[in-house]
Amino acid sequence: MIKYLSLFICIFIFVSCSPSEQELFDAGVENLESGNNAKAVEYFDRSIEKNPENTSAHNAKGVAYYNMEQYDEAIESFNTSITIDSASYKPFYNRGNAYLEKKEYVKALQDYNYASSLDAGVVDIYYNRGVALLAMEEFEDAILDFEVTIQANPQHGQAFFYKGKAELENNQPLEAIESLTQAVQNDRRNGAAFYLLGITQMSALAMKEEGCGNLKTALTLGYTEAKEWIDEFCEEE
DSSP: OHHHHHHHHHHHHHHHHSOOHHHHHHHHHHHHHTTOHHHHHHHHHHHHHHOTTOHHHHHHHHHHHHHTTOHHHHHHHHHHHHHHOTTOHHHHHHHHHHHHHTTOHHHHHHHHHHHHHHOTTOHHHHHHHHHHHHHTTOHHHHHHHHHHHHHHOTTOHHHHHHHHHHHHHTTOHHHHHHHHHHHHHHOTTOHHHHHHHHHHHHHHHOOHHHHHHHHHHHHHTTOTTHHHHHHHHOTTO
16 A cells, blocks of 8 residues: 555656646747757747647747758748747748748748738838848839838848848949948948948949948958959059
C-alpha cells in the first residue's frame, strides 16, 4: 500500500510540475528575444503539442525560422497561423518578409497589401512593401510607401536611401539628391548612400567638390565601388 501511495504521489508531482502551454510559449518568446532561435522552436513546438490551435505559437515559430534564414519552414508556420486565425496582420506581414527574402516579390506584395488592410497603422508594412515595389521596378508606388514611412519616422535613414534610389530610377535626380542628403544626415555609416549621393551630384549637377567629398566618405566606410570614380574624377581634390 505504501509503494502504491508513493507512486501516486510521484505521478501527481510530475503532472502538477509539467509546464503549461502558456509557460512553454513564454519560454519560447524569451529564447526568441535572446537570439536562441533553435531553442525557441523547441519550446513553441511543445506549446503547440498542448494546443495545436495556438496561432501565436505558430507565428512565433515562423519568426524563429525566419531568423535562422530557413524561409520555407517559416512560411509553413505562417501558413498554419493564418489558417487558424486570418484576422491578425502579423503572420501575413511576416510571411511577406519571408517571401521578400526569397525574392518572390509578387507574393510578398500580396501579403503586405493584405496586412495593411488588416492594420493600416503599422509603418513597417509600408517600408517593406516599398522595398518589394522597388525591386519590382514600380518606382512611383515605392516612393509613396517610403514617404508614408518617413512621415511616421523622419529619422528613418534607410527609407530616405531607398526613396532616393527609387527617385533616381524614376528620373527625378533633384528629389533623389534631397532624399540621399537626408539619408546620410540620419545615418553617417551608410556608405552606399554617400556613394549614390556623390555620383548623382557629379553626374546630374556637376557638383564635383561635393560629389568627391561624399565618394571619399563612402570609400572610408568600406564602399569600394567609390574608388573608380575617385580615381577618374577626383584626382585634383
